[in-house]
Amino acid sequence: MITTQNLSKKFDNNLAVDDLNLEVSEGEVFGFLGPNGAGKTTTVRMLTSLIGPTSGSALVNGYQIGKQDTEIRRSVGILTEAPGMYDNLSAEFNLEIYANLYEVKDPKGQVEKYLRMLGLWDRRQDEAGTFSKGMKQKLAIARALLHEPRILFLDEPTAALDPEASHLVHDFISELRKEGRTIFLCTHNLDEADRLCDRVGVFKTHLLVVDTPSNLRSQLFGRRVVFHLSSSNETIAASIRALPFVREAKVYENKLIVNLEDPEGHNPEIIRVLVGAGADIQFVGELRHSLEDVYLQLVKNA
Amino acid sequence: MNKIKTIIRKEWAEVFKKRMVLFTVIFMPLFLSVLPLIILYSMGGTAENSANAELPAQFQQFCKTDMSSGQCMQYYIVSEFMIMFMLIPLFVPVNIAAYSIVGEKTTHSLEPLLATPISTSELLTGKNLASVIPAVLATWVGFGIFAIGSLIITGGGTLAAALLDPMWLIAIFLAGPLMAILSVNFSIMVSSRVNDPRVAEQLSAVVILPLLAIFFGQIAGLFILNSTLILIMCLVLFLVDILMVYLAIRLFQRETIITRWK
Numbered sequence: 218m219i220t221t222q223n224l225s226k227k228f229d230n231n232l233a234v235d236d237l238n239l240e241v242s243e244g245e246v247f248g249f250l251g252p253n254g255a256g257k258t259t260t261v262r263m264l265t266s267l268i269g270p271t272s273g274s275a276l277v278n279g280y281q282i283g284k285q286d287t288e289i290r291r292s293v294g295i296l297t298e299a300p301g302m303y304d305n306l307s308a309e310f311n312l313e314i315y316a317n318l319y320e321v322k323d324p325k326g327q328v329e330k331y332l333r334m335l336g337l338w339d340r341r342q343d344e345a346g347t348f349s350k351g352m353k354q355k356l357a358i359a360r361a362l363l364h365e366p367r368i369l370f371l372d373e374p375t376a377a378l379d380p381e382a383s384h385l386v387h388d389f390i391s392e393l394r395k396e397g398r399t400i401f402l403c404t405h406n407l408d409e410a411d412r413l414c415d416r417v418g419v420f421k422t423h424l425l426v427v428d429t430p431s432n433l434r435s436q437l438f439g440r441r442v443v444f445h446l447s448s449s450n451e452t453i454a455a456s457i458r459a460l461p462f463v464r465e466a467k468v469y470e471n472k473l474i475v476n477l478e479d480p481e482g483h484n485p486e487i488i489r490v491l492v493g494a495g496a497d498i499q500f501v502g503e504l505r506h507s508l509e510d511v512y513l514q515l516v517k518n519a
Numbered sequence: 520m521n522k523i524k525t526i527i528r529k530e531w532a533e534v535f536k537k538r539m540v541l542f543t544v545i546f547m548p549l550f551l552s553v554l555p556l557i558i559l560y561s562m563g564g565t566a567e568n569s570a571n572a573e574l575p576a577q578f579q580q581f582c583k584t585d586m587s588s589g590q591c592m593q594y595y596i597v598s599e600f601m602i603m604f605m606l607i608p609l610f611v612p613v614n615i616a617a618y619s620i621v622g623e624k625t626t627h628s629l630e631p632l633l634a635t636p637i638s639t640s641e642l643l644t645g646k647n648l649a650s651v652i653p654a655v656l657a658t659w660v661g662f663g664i665f666a667i668g669s670l671i672i673t674g675g676g677t678l679a680a681a682l683l684d685p686m687w688l689i690a691i692f693l694a695g696p697l698m699a700i701l702s703v704n705f706s707i708m709v710s711s712r713v714n715d716p717r718v719a720e721q722l723s724a725v726v727i728l729p730l731l732a733i734f735f736g737q738i739a740g741l742f743i744l745n746s747t748l749i750l751i752m753c754l755v756l757f758l759v760d761i762l763m764v765y766l767a768i769r770l771f772q773r774e775t776i777i778t779r780w781k
Contacts, residue, residue: 228778265634268774291636299627303529305536317525318635360631 218243218368218399219264224273226259233259235423236273243367246390246400248414250407250512255421257403258298261370264401265295278368291319294361296371300353304346308337308356311345312363319364331359335389351382358389368399375406387413411508419515426515433511435478439464441504442480444473444487447497456494457487474504522637526645527652530619534649543614544653548607548661555600556668562593582681590678597669601687602734602744604665607658608699609727612650616703617719619646620710633773643768647703654699662691686746694749697756702726704763708770 219241226234233256241247251257262268264277266286274281280288302311309328316324332338335355340348345356354374361369374390375383383406390413393400404410410417411430418427426433434440446453449471457466457475462483465476473491477483480503491498534540582591623629632642666683673679706723713719736742 267777287636295634297630301628301631314529318637
């Protein structure tokens with residue numbers, strides 16, 4: 218659905234995107250993570266044919282950027298960083314304008330469909346300027362979907378939204394995912410990416426890494442298992458460290474935290490060793506690194 | 520064509536909610552139509568007194584032979600106001616275009632708009648027509664008020680015929696729309712370089728300077744407008760308009776606008 222080859226963008230002497238090579242499959246929710254000024258918005262703008270690349274190429278929905286820009290614009294939906302609604306026009310008229318510009322066959326029907334879907338139908342005659350941030354964001358999402366694009370670019374869809382509004386937007390993205398749409402999600406919200414994305418790419422001018430959130434966690438940090446013991450001490454930890462498959466074992470209060478590659482395969486052996494060393498095991502669980510840990514680690518090393 | 524119509528509808532729905540724009544579109548044509556009528560009416564009783572007033576030598580030859588000196592003076596003064604009347608097609612679109620382009624910047628609405636499959640020429644044609652049509656209509660309606668008023672005040676005599684001669688009809692119906700197109704495209708070019716509608720308006724108002732030069736040139740007796748001069752002016756305006764439309768499209772660089780407009 219989206220393929221880029223050595224895609225680069227330079228503004229004067231400032232390299233915003235450097236040699237981006239990326240593939241996003243149909244129906245995938247791809248999270249594009251990176252700090253402010255990393256070039257995420259520039260990438261989205263290139264992929265939606267709003268700006269041209271300095272070098273490299275990209276195919277979006279089978280169309281080449283820079284050569285088939287109108288076709289790309291017709292076939293993708295974009296939620297820009299700022300909603301950019303016409304504040305003194307009604308919500309309904311705002312959407313009608315875009316339905317006409319996207320050459321939607323039944324503009325009124327599509328507008329009604331999405332206003333109802335996003336719970337804005339009762340406020341359709343109200344000026345967009347009277348809407349809360351969350352409602353404006355929903356209206357902007359509706360605008361991006363009016364022409365039923367198979368690829369959707371969402372640039373910070375929950376930025377500046379309160380938790381309730383963010384939750385609504387997350388639920389809606391999940392619904393879109395069920396419909397099989399491809400979603401390219403730029404976000405700072407790492408919980409959001411963890412929850413919604415099939416794969417994430419960490420980006421800082423160039424792509425640092427692409428993988429599923431769980432693979433990134435295990436690649437960077439391995440997997441950690443916590444053994445709650447009635448009492449713990451360094452002797453017990455040393456006996457665990459002696460095992461060849463254990464990367465690291467730390468004692469924290471009465472917990473033993475063990476870093477493993479394959480907990481499912483190695484936990485039984487660890488439990489046998491712990492019991493043999495006289496430890497009383499109360500509880501065993503996995504300690505998960507957040508995507509934020511992964512992100513911070515990657516960006517720090519970049 | 521449907522996209523152009525959509526842009527025009529959007530522009531009008533948005534722009535005419537702004538009181539300042541409404542005021543300019545309604546008040547200015549009304550003021551410039553009524554003022555010459557008031558002068559015509561107030562000078563009606565003093566036509567003979569005006570007979571001794573000095574007219575520029577060049578102007579006297581354009582007074583009809585059957586006009587009294589007083590009527591000739593009235594014709595001269597009202598003609599000067601007729602030039603000011605041509606401010607309408609220049610000034611009204613500046614107000615609309617300044618809001619229409621810079622407004623998109625301030626509300627961040629241009630990026631989603633440019634993300635649609637609309638071409639630059641469709642977008643600018645829509646914005647052009649949204650500014651030019653009200654300006655031209657305001658000019659024509661204003662001129663209609665003036666024409667009817669002057670016929671009533673003068674009783675349809677020689678003075679009325681002279682005031683409504685082909686020169687002014689060409690000016691209103693041909694030069695007016697051409698001036699409006701010039702004004703809008705100049706505003707679009709200015710708007711692509713500034714961030715505040717008021718600054719855009721002020722800079723765009725530069726387009727009225729040539730008209731003021733004509734006004735003061737005629738008062739100073741440097742030249743007198745006639746049909747030939749107006750036709751030459753129309754031809755020049757037509758050529759300048761083509762250049763301005765070309766430049767406006769060339770300068771409306773989507774990438775620059777998206778990445779540099781803050």
